[in-house]
Amino acid sequence: MKPxxxxxxxxxxxxxxxxxxPVFGADSILLDLEDAVALTEKDAARKMVACYxxxxxxxxxxxxxxxxxxxxxxxxxDLKEIIPCVPAAIRIPKCNGPEDVLAADKKIEEIEKSNxxxxxxxxxxxxxxxxxxxxNAFFIASACPRVQALTLGGQDLTADMGVQKTKEGWELFYARSRVVVAARAAGVDVYDTVWADISDKEGLLKECRSIVGLGFTGKAAIHPDQIETIHQAxxxxxxxxxxxLRIMEAAENAKKEGKGVISVDxxxxxxxxxxxxxxxxxxxxxxxxxxxxS
Amino acid sequence: MILLNTASAGTLESSDCLVTVSPAEKLKLEYKGANSEVFAERTMQLVESVSKKCCLSGAEISIQDQGALEITIKARLETALIRAVKGVAKE
Structure with missing residues (x-):
């Protein structure tokens, strides 16, 4: 799969x-049935997403x-209507432990089988x-083979911790580090939380460079204007x-020659x-x- | 499917439509919008197709089209129909 x-x-x-x-330029989209949809419109959103x-x-x-x-x-x-339409993935909110993932996995499997x-x-x-x-991040990431990624939800996490979400992001430093390491250890992708201030692209770029450095594979965006900045990072x-290029060339040569160890530069x-x-x-x-x- | 109530779905935002359905003996469509003449036939076919799929014998359907794609109209119509039969067993 492409990055x-x-x-x-x-x-x-x-x-x-x-x-x-398709014209916004993002690598992926997340059609949201949760926080972005009013309680009275849950049925309408579910139907809209399924039809699309x-x-x-x-x-x-x-x-x-x-x-x-x-x-x-x-x-x-949501699962009954959306799973038969075969999206690439379902994002499950508030996973607190592997049991949450396993419960969803079981329900999704039943729907997959019946369809x-x-x-x-x-x-x-x-x-x-x-x-x-x-x-519990590692146990969540490794709960079952269906898990493809961990995603960090910064707004709810800071609320749960009783702290303010700041632009500097120190309150999320431990959580980001822990979630990245857990995802990497389990061999799954890991997406960072959103940057809420749409007008502050400089702040977004700074945060993106920081999370790229931590090892995140991607970041959520809440506005199309944020996509280019994230890609830049x-x-x-x-x-x-x-x-x-030199590493891949050396690795391919070593494979052809049956060598186990290679050196570059x-x-x-x-x-x-x-x-x-x-x-x-x-x-x-x-x-x-x-x-x-090269 | 038998409609018991009048129900609506959708909005008047651009690229959306507002669909209202009411109980009626026969299928009747009122289709309004800037391009309603261009898309009248397409929309009638869509309404008939959804009605057939839902085993709907009659309904008065009003669609205010704000430039919606066919997929959007279908989603809004199906939502409105489900809302209109809510609490009643489907035939």
Whole structure:
């Protein structure tokens, strides 16, 4: 799967935004049935999202859906209507432990089976937005193979911790670090929370550079204007790109020659470094980096 | 499906539509909007298709189209119909 740097929130009850989703430039979208939808319009949003998933051409966009939480009256209806439409993933709010993921996994599996959908086709993005969720992050990420990503929900998490969410983001530093390490340890993707101030692109870029440095694979966006800034932060620099090319070339040569250990620029290179180089080249492809002449 | 109540779904925002359905003996469509003449036939076909799928024998349906795609009209119509039968077993 191609790298997914941005995940744009789109209210499920906003057909104007949904139909324009492919032109915003995000790598993926999140059709929201939860917080962005009024209680009186949950049924309408669910129907709208289902109809678009069935009949609309989203081009190469990865389309995910945030359902209402398992503790709400809407959860089962959301799954019953949305899973048969086979979105790439379902985002489950407020995952506090592996049991929350396993309960959702069981329900999704039943719906997949009754609709002749291969079991495991619809992935889970588990939202970590409570203190207990942060502490259980690895167990949530590794609860079942259906989990594809952890996503950090900063607004609810800071509320749960009784602190203010600030632009500096120190109150989220531990949670971000912990969730990234948990996701990486479990081998799943990890998305950062939204940047709420749409007009402050400088602040957004600063935060994005910080979360890229921590190891996040992508970040949620709440407005199309934020997409370019987030992509800017994920762009590899030329020096990293050239080095990744040399690593991949050396790794391919070593494979042909049956060598287990390789060195690049005088330094030993092992499997995780090769994997990182591969990911960086996939990212570089999104920015049109020219691979020839390395 | 039998409609018991008048119900609506949708908005008057751009790219959306407002659909109102009411109980009636036969199927009747009132379709309004800037491009209603251009899309009248398409919309009638859509309404008939949804009505057939829902086994709906009659309804008075009003659609105020604000430039909605067919998918949007279908979603709004289905939502309005479900709201209009709420609490009643479907046939």
């Amino acid at each position: 997914c740097r941005t995940m744009l929130y789109i209210p499920g009850d906003s057909p104007g935004m949904i139909q324009h989703a 998933l069935k009949d609309y051409d989203f081009k190469d966009l990865i389309v995910t859906v945030r359902v209402n939480g398992a503790d709400t009256e809407f959860f089962d209806d 002749s959908i291969p079991v495991g086709k619809v992935r889970i993005h588990a939202m970590i937005e409570t203190a207990v969720g942060v502490e 994920f762009m590899p620099n030329e020096k990293e790109f050239r080095k990744a 005088g330094k030993m290179v092992d499997a995780p470094v090769v994997a990182r180089a591969r990911h960086l080249l996939e990212l570089a492809d999104l920015y049109g980096f020219e691979r020839s002449g």
